[in-house]
Amino acid sequence: MKMITAVLSIFRPVRFLVVAFTCALVLFSNAFPAFAIDSYQSSPQEGTTQLLDIQRKTDEAAKEPPKGLKEVQKESNKGLNEVQGAADIDKQKRPENTQSAKSVEEKANSFLDKITGK
Structure with a gap:
C-alpha cells in the first residue's frame, strides 16, 4: 500500500x-479558431453578381415554354453546363487541366510498390 501511495505522489506534478x-x-x-483567415477573401459582391445572372436566366426560362434539345445543347456547349455557363471554369478540375494528376489506381500501385520494395 505504501508503494502505491509513493508512486501516486510522484505523478502529482505530472498530473x-x-x-x-x-x-x-x-x-x-x-481564442484563435480560424487561422485560414489569411487565405483568399472574396468580396460579397463577387458571388452576388454571378447569382443575379443565374437568377435572371432562371426567370427567363420560367416565363418561356420548355426548350428543345438543340437549344439546350447549344447553351450547354458554352461552358460547364446550361445553368452555370463558364462561371468559375478556371477554378474547377477537368481532364484538360489535370493531366499531371495521378489516378487512385496509380497512387495505390506506387504505395504498394514502396511497401513491397519493388
Missing part, C-alpha cells in the same frame, strides 16, 4: 502539467 496543458489548449483553440 498538474497535464491539466495545465489541457487548459491552455482549450484556451488557445477558442
